[in-house]
Every structure is written in C-alpha cells, then in structure tokens.
Amino acid sequence: MTIYNKVLWIEDFAEGDQTMDKFDFDQTYVHDVNDFASSLLYINQHYGSFDTVLLDVNLELGDIDDGQVQQIMAEFIHEKHLKKLQRNRGQLKDNAGFYAFLYLLHKGFPVDRICFLTGYKYVDVNTKFKQLRETMEKHRLHTSNQPIDSGELYEHLEAFMSEADFADIATDFMMFIEEGATTEAYRLLVETEKQVKELDESEDHPKDIYGKWDKDFAATGIKQPIGFSKEIHEEFRNFTGWFKNTQEEKPYYFLRYGLVSACDFLLNKLEESERFLRFEDDFYLPKKHKEVLDDSHQERKHLYSKDYFQGLLIALKEMLPLHEPSEQVKKSLYKQIIRFVSHDWEAVVSVNKYSRVFSNQEQGYKDQTYFYIMKLLRNWSAHNKLLEFKEGDVAFFLLIAFRSYFRLNDNRESLPMQDYEYVLLQLVKELDSPAWEKEYNQLQGKFQRHEIKLNEQFDQLRKRIEGYYGKQGKEYYSMSVNLYDVLKDIGNDLPECSGEDLIIMLWYGMCQVTFGNYAANVINVTYHYNQINKLIRLKKNDLFTHLYVRTFAQLGKPVDNGC
Numbered sequence: 001m002t003i004y005n006k007v008l009w010i011e012d013f014a015e016g017d018q019t020m021d022k023f024d025f026d027q028t029y030v031h032d033v034n035d036f037a038s039s040l041l042y043i044n045q046h047y048g049s050f051d052t053v054l055l056d057v058n059l060e061l062g063d064i065d066d067g068q069v070q071q072i073m074a075e076f077i078h079e080k081h082l083k084k085l086q087r088n089r090g091q092l093k094d095n096a097g098f099y100a101f102l103y104l105l106h107k108g109f110p111v112d113r114i115c116f117l118t119g120y121k122y123v124d125v126n127t128k129f130k131q132l133r134e135t136m137e138k139h140r141l142h143t144s145n146q147p148i149d150s151g152e153l154y155e156h157l158e159a160f161m162s163e164a165d166f167a168d169i170a171t172d173f174m175m176f177i178e179e180g181a182t183t184e185a186y187r188l189l190v191e192t193e194k195q196v197k198e199l200d201e202s203e204d205h206p207k208d209i210y211g212k213w214d215k216d217f218a219a220t221g222i223k224q225p226i227g228f229s230k231e232i233h234e235e236f237r238n239f240t241g242w243f244k245n246t247q248e249e250k251p252y253y254f255l256r257y258g259l260v261s262a263c264d265f266l267l268n269k270l271e272e273s274e275r276f277l278r279f280e281d282d283f284y285l286p287k288k289h290k291e292v293l294d295d296s297h298q299e300r301k302h303l304y305s306k307d308y309f310q311g312l313l314i315a316l317k318e319m320l321p322l323h324e325p326s327e328q329v330k331k332s333l334y335k336q337i338i339r340f341v342s343h344d345w346e347a348v349v350s351v352n353k354y355s356r357v358f359s360n361q362e363q364g365y366k367d368q369t370y371f372y373i374m375k376l377l378r379n380w381s382a383h384n385k386l387l388e389f390k391e392g393d394v395a396f397f398l399l400i401a402f403r404s405y406f407r408l409n410d411n412r413e414s415l416p417m418q419d420y421e422y423v424l425l426q427l428v429k430e431l432d433s434p435a436w437e438k439e440y441n442q443l444q445g446k447f448q449r450h451e452i453k454l455n456e457q458f459d460q461l462r463k464r465i466e467g468y469y470g471k472q473g474k475e476y477y478s479m480s481v482n483l484y485d486v487l488k489d490i491g492n493d494l495p496e497c498s499g500e501d502l503i504i505m506l507w508y509g510m511c512q513v514t515f516g517n518y519a520a521n522v523i524n525v526t527y528h529y530n531q532i533n534k535l536i537r538l539k540k541n542d543l544f545t546h547l548y549v550r551t552f553a554q555l556g557k558p559v560d561n562g563c
Helices: 036-046 067-076 079-087 089-094 096-107 122-138 151-161 164-178 182-201 214-220 233-247 251-272 306-317 327-345 361-382 391-405 419-428 433-448 454-471 483-493 499-508 530-538 543-555
Strands: 007-010 030-033 052-055 114-118 226-229 291-293 300-302 512-519 522-528
Touching (some): 007 036, 030 036, 036 067, 079 089, 089 096, 096 114, 114 233, 122 182, 226 233, 251 306, 251 391, 251 419, 306 327, 327 361, 327 391, 361 391, 361 483, 391 419, 391 499, 391 543, 433 530, 454 499, 454 522, 483 499
Parallel strands (some): 007 030, 007 052, 052 114
Antiparallel strands (some): 512 522
C-alpha cells in the first residue's frame, strides 16, 4: 500500500499480539508508542510530524507521575476530574485511549484522521445476534420449522457466521438451519445471546469501553472518532478499508510529510554544525545584502546565519496544516511556500566561482543549475508570473532549494539521497522500483541513440516569446545563447510564466553551449549534454539522476505560444 503520511500508533501490544503483522505496508512509516504517559509526551514533542493516529482504548499507564506528564494532563483535564483519576487509576487505565484522544483534540488534530482499534467491541456482536433473532421472529421461524427463503435473513446469517469467537456455536446453528429445524436454531441463538450479554456485564470481563462512549460524545456534541475491533474479521477488514482511504490519493499529505521530514532533518544537521550552510559560500551576494543592523540598530550583523535558517525551517515546517484545506486555500499556501524558500535569491548575483566546490566540474554545473532555477523562481513568483503550483511542482522546487541552501554534498561527492528526498521525488513523478528501473534504462537508451531534443526545445521557447511579440506588432531580437536568458526575457515581457519552464531548466543548466552563425536576428545555439549522460551513467542514485528520469517526459511537450 502506498503511504502518504506518518502514522502514530498508540497501543500496548500484548505478548503474541500480531495486529501489526496483518498490515501490508512498510512499517517504517509507523511510530508506535506503548503506554499512556509516553503517548502524551510524544504528541507534545512531535505534534505535526504525524498525520494519522491509531488508538487502543485500554492502555498501560506508564510513568504518569512524571512532572511533564502531569503538566500535560492538567492542560486538558479539569482539576477535579484529574484528582479523581489520580485516586482511581484503574478507571484511567480503562479509558486511557479516550484521554489521549482528548489531548489530540486539545492540540487541534482532525478527528477524521483518528481511529480506535480495540480488541473489546462486543456491542457489535450483540447487535448481530439481535438482528438475526428479530429477523427469524419476523419470518416466524421461531414458532415452526420451515425452509429459509429470505435474502435479509441470509445477510444476517453471514454476519453471524463471520464471528470467529463463536465458530462452534455457528456451526451447530447452521446444522439446525440446513436440517430445517429453525425452532432449535432459534433456541440456540437466544441462549447464546443471553450468555454473551451476561459475560459482557460481568466484573471480570474486559469492557467495551469504546461502545459505552456513545452517549458521552452525543451529550458533549463532539464528533466521535471511528472505531473498529481488531479481533472481529469483518471489523478488521472494514478498518483496512478506512485506513487505505486515508492514505491513497492524498498528495497533500504526502507533500506535508515530505516537507516536515525535510525540515526535521535539516534542523538536526544545522544543530550539529553551522558548516552545514553553503548558501553564502557557494553563491555570490554583495556585502550589503549579507548584513543587517542588530537589535540595537548600532552595529551590523551577519544575516544568513545558523539562527536565520533555523527560523526559516521552523516557519516552513508549520505552513501546511494537519487538516487538508480547500483547493483555493491550498493554492495560496503553495504560493506562500514557494515565495518563502526563494525570497533570499533576490540579491544573488551569480555562482561563486571561487568556492571550493566549484573546482569540481560536475558540482559547478549543478550549482549553476540551482542558481538559474532559484533566481528565476524568485523573480517570477515575486511578480505574480506564476499563478498556480501543484504538489509535484512544490516538491521539485523544495528539492532544489534545500540542495542550494545546505551542504548536502562533501566537497567532491554528493552525500547519499536523504529519506525526505525520496518522499518528495514521488510527487514529482510516482515510480515504484521496477518502474524506476524501466524508465532509467529507457533514458540511457535515448542518450545512446541521441534522441534527447534539447536544441529543438530551446528553439520552441524562443518561438514562444517571438509569437508574443508578433501579436503586439513588434519583433523580437534574440541574442540569447542559453535558456536562462530566454526565460529571463519571458519573465520580463510575458504576462504569465510556466513552472514547467523552470523544471526543464534542470536539463539545460548542466549542458555546455556552443553557438554558430547569426541569422534572422537569432543566434544558432547548440546544447551538448555529455555531462548529463555521464552523470546518469555513473551516478544512478544521484538526486539529479532521479530528477532527470522523472522530468524527461516534459522535454517533449510542445510549447504554448498563446501567451
């Protein structure tokens, strides 16, 4: 199953409990907490890093006498009630999942992404018995033996037979039905229903606390989260359906998870060393743009410091709310994120060719590509030339921005791909491992057969701006010898730009350029992609290789001349 977010599972798994083994997804996306106290601490410390919560009802308490745990409980539990729970810890244990739910609610977590998964849900079993019994009475099967011809009855029979805990009784019941002894079947059903009810009400039997919360939720007007039994086969099947629905077709949550994971990772690296920053070292900014007045307004201080980028990442991490907003609000949020991560490129003049990494030819080309993309992204977004971003666009630009700001390379060699990068890449284009291998091999073949049409795409983009000038009754004189200059002209002169133009800039930034004869007001330009071919062939797990595989299809798209 495709996972689009991080799952917090609060469950004191008993010895031999195989609930988690029933799932068919990568459990690296699941963080499990095993007691009530730990769940409060984790929610408090990591709120925002998970998007779905699975809760057990009855939990071990853990160290609830811990000072921080007591402080958290006082935030959302009334003082008198909290004292009562402290005296009656058995009641707290039986309802611990409910109080964890209340804390999530207190923090603002969306109810529709919380689910109770419990072993105690006998109310539904009794309901099934009652429905079957009442249907038999409706068709007078309890007073006389007769064949069954009711579809409604067969539906309730199927539900009854699905209860694994009552397999032997269900087998005897069906034997009576098949023999036509419906009165005996009815008598067995009534006796079993009575025994289950007595068992459920006994003091030494686990209570269905979840089922008894119905009235409490109704009285307070709070929407009750959905709940399923992990012991009843039909219930667990329904739960897996609910869970899949929360995960699949939710690119918003996938983007949110990738963004939060990226910020957490980068913040940790920054805490380890300020040398993790590369923005000022590898890109040239005039001195006046690198310093600001301090709080006293008397002295100038360094702007792009560790504190500055920590503040940027902390703010960025909070930009996407836990509850998925409307399409209109999402569009606004995505524009804000793009402006936020590109704002600091306003003053960047060029790549710093005196940087220690620029001596590495491949890294020099990569830095040139970062500069092209981020500089244009800043200018176009700041002047409202980019009107809309999809999740895949935001993911692409975050990947580029983070690589340009932070030292995710060690002088000559790139560090391994980070987990958050794999998450964001899936939004650029979703590919599982076999599909990735197939498209990677296809791309290598296209390079070998010289089927990469960079020159044609460049000519199309020049014709796009020529077409715009033609509609204005003007003529466009293009002296540009690289795509960056053409895109600057597009941004300066056309009323609207395309984010896809910046994505294909990824291809042109890594190319050597030669130009030939000047004719018809246009310089003839040729792009040589040997560097890209070498990178893809030798560095299969490089971020650029992954991006080339996922963006190649955009090179072949016709350019819209209708601006």
